[in-house]
Amino acid sequence: MNYSTLMILGIFAVSIFSISGIASAETSAKSTNFEKTTLVEFTNNDASEIQTVRMWLGKDSGEFKSFKSEKGWTGTKTPQGVLVFSTSDPLNSGESVKFGIKTEVEGPGINWKTVDATGNELAVGKVLPGQTSAPPPPPPQDNTVIPTPKMDGATFRVIPESPKTGDTVRIVGDGFPPKTVFKFTIDDQPLEDIQTDEKGHVSGTAKIPITKQADRVEFSLVDNQGNKKTISIRITQAEQVAAPQNTKKLTVDQGTSIAEPGEKISAKGTGKPGSSIKITAKDPTGVKLYEAVVPVDNQGNWSHETVVPLDAPLGTRQVEFSDGLDTITRSFSVSISKTINISSSATKYNPGDKFVFNGTAKPDQSLQVVINDPIGKEIFSDILELDSTGVISFEYQTAATSTKGTYAVIATQGSETEIVRVGLGELPSPQIIAKFDKLNYASSETAKITIEGPAKANISILIIDPGDKVKLTETVTLGLDGSKVHDLVLDGYKSGVYTAVIKHTKSEAQLVFSVGLQQSSGPILMQATKQEYLPGDSVLVLGSTNVNVLLSLEMLDPDGKVLKKKDIFSDKEGKFSEGTFRVPSDAKQGPWVIKAKSGSNSADAKFTVSGTITKTFSVKTDKTTAYRSGDYMTIIGTGGGKTQTVVIKILDSKNNEITDLTMSSTKEGSFQTLWPVPSGMEPGKYNIKATVGGETAETTFDLQ
Incomplete structure (x- = not known):
């Protein structure tokens, strides 16, 4: 999520000044809130540098779901639910830093505390929605919100025991609080975050900076409350190798910070020509999720692109970019919007x-x-x-x-x-279901197709142009939830009507869309095929206007309420028809209308909805043209006995029974059923006889 777009609603600011016992400490906090996302900006107004910012929620405010920090800051979430943001480049007086936070509830109160490089508390406060200014609340009691862990018997060591500058050391230890995040430091300089397992065992690695001077140093494991265990070891100087004149410093330009499963992500930057960059992604517990080695070209540039796996877990992860000397860490989130x-x-x-x-x-x-x-x-x-x-x-x-x-x-x-x-x-x-985000596009636009089908299925997409020629074929993969929003780039598509065939094994969907069609500049003629309808009936409208133009249709009830909208276009002869409008089953009786509009031109197709057109029991099929074997026929009856058994018999021209169907009529005396026309039936005229109580109604249909 791009947090810069969230500053549109619910803006509030809180200034937090020094609390008793903290001399001359002042931090201002400005918070911008939209729905469940909050952007908090801290400004250091004091001479002391800010190295750590901690944030936590009240007991009725749920918990943090995700977070994002600015470049140079690393964020972690402790088992107690506290967000701890730290930096190796402390925030000087007059400087500010922003953090993006997503929570379970909307607009919660966020408690916070700033700490300097020596671990001294600078300021503490609470951001409250809608409050423009507030005195600082009393500092939280750490021994009640976050219990002080016991580390009396904790021990750790580094391997090798006599490391050199630039070495990667392994940290192992026991006796620490279980499932707790510790910061591993060298002379109070943070190197890595390490989390203990359920038994309090420590295991992790860290790299000693190559720039560290050979001397006796202190390695420490520090928890989020400042409790630490320290060992003192002498490190030796690594052999120095003169860097060539054309060496470039490691830089990272992370092109993507948030993506969905199946989406392409990228990053690029600079480094030493001819070397390589190691990219490692880890989850909040330090488990490695992804690793790649990217070469640096002769100009000192590198780039990398990959696809987020469809089964990638949602949430934030830390991505490390290392050239063996320097390491840059960035945050990256996987989410579904x-x-x-x-x-x-x-x-x-x-x-x-x-x-x-x-x-x-x-x-x-x-x-x-x-x-x-x-x-x-x-x-x-x-x-x-x-x-x-x-x-x-x-x-x-x-x-x-x-x-x-x-x-x-x-x-x-x-x-x-x-x-x-x-x-x-x-x-x-898991049949294929698909829908375009609209009907007509400009050739400069990108069409979006929402596709539903089997999870992780490969779906083929075939685009047929107005000349019935194949314009495009491609394959997409659906996500774990069986869905995918696919972008169809329309650059180079000529004006006209296109067909999209979206297919997977035995299931497929066919959709039409248009490119470059315009609204009509001529008159519109339109009418419904009947003047009177019953609730539940389909309404077919026919009309004409200019060729290949866009029209917007909407159906209104007697109160003027719009019940349905539909965009359509006329064909190459200027004709159009639409039969997806349906009178609701609870429709209000009276005059209804379907309006057509294109540009400044419009037309109305008026009709009446009645409770019943006739009390005579009748039966009909859904179309008057001939059926074929394999077609689905809808048989509809009205005006019969209410809530009674209906028996339908299909008879051939010689009165031989083909099949019989049984159902119940509704409380209005109507019924409807779907009958698949069997294969093997001979062409000709057939009779449908429906019986309800002592009443019988008949109709015929043709089979070709």
Whole structure:
């Protein structure tokens, strides 16, 4: 996360002055807060140098989740939850340093303390949200917040016993407090952080600076409260080798400080020409996560690039860059950033159950939700107006006759998309589901495709241009959660309509998007195919305008509330159609309208929603054109007996029964079922006969 972007909300500042017993010590603290992230800036206003800054939370403020420090500062989190930031280049008077902190709760009070190079406490205070100025609180009682560890019987030694300057020594010891972070120092100069194991055993390595003078020195292990164990050893001078004139000092320009699993990261810098740079990444406990050796070219430049593993643990790690003489440490975080988070109350539901979803998204903005059934047909859509909390909550009632399989919930807010799968009658299958962040792009833009599928699966992407030629083929790998937001660079794409085929083994998704289309400068004609609809009916609109232009459609209820929005485009003949609009099952009766707009031109398709159009029992199919073997036919009945058994028989032209289906009607007397047309049926006209109680309704369909 780029903390410079977080200074937009909740700005507050606190000045902390010297406490009793600390002469002339003064530190000012300025804190900027946004949601659960806080940027704290400390300024040294005293003559004493600040070498260490410690921060901790109150008992009701949760704990620190992650942190980030400026260049030259190293941060660690102790087992007691205290953040300890230290530097080998102390903060002089008038200088400032910033730390980024992420916490469990929003805007907590943050206690802090500054310490000089000799371990003397300089100032102590507490940052409180919304407080512009406050006197310093009393210093925390370290023996109650962080118990003083017992180190009376602790011992340690270094190997080799007679080291030289520039040597890497091994530190081993026993009898220390378990799972405690100690700073290993030479003459009070910090070298490495070492954590004891659960038995209090010490094991670690550190490098003696090549610039250290040969003399008797003190090696110490110091905890975060200043308690330490010290041994005195004489070190000898290493043989000096004259450095060539063209030697460059080690520098690091870390290009990436935060990344997601599967994302590419990079770093570059300078060093001695012809040498190599060792890069080592460690977790907060010192466990090595990654290591690479990078050559330095003849000009003294080096660069390195790698990909964060898909199964990389989330959190902050320290990355060391070493040329054998100097070591530079940087912080790097692995995190997943999502603005929409939705979860279902269950993974598997039974027919007749109610889908229940909850989550969060950006507050005070609208969120469009669409639910597709197992064959990809849209069965529900709504626009949720979120309040200042950003809380999401919506439901969908299934029927006893609802199709079993995997249902996809697609939530969109701006350019962000979240996809959730749930199963009806069975566990959800990892089928491919994909969505572009919008419909039309400029050739200078990058399209974002949200893809859901099997975890860590390799997914092929095929882009077909307006001339039905293959424009691009590439492969992407999904993350551990089965998701991926893929960037599609559109540089060089000509104006027109493109098709994206996203495939994995037997599952695939086809999407259309356009590049360079414009809004219409001519009139728009549009109408619905019927003038009257029932709740739950699909609404098909047909229209015409200029060729290859963008249109925005929205459906409004009798109160003027927008229930769904959809962007479409006209074809090369200027025609357009859209059949994904559906009258809600709880729709208000009265005049409804679908509005089309493109530029300054607009058109309305008006229709009426009635409780019932007729009380006569009727049955129909979802289309009037001929079916083929393998098609899915939706059979719909209305006007029959309420909450009764429905028997549907499929008959051929000779009145021979092909199959029969049984279900229950709703409390409104309607029913709906999905029937897969079997293979092997002969082409011709077939009859559908539905019976509810003593009433019978019939319709026909053609098979080709």
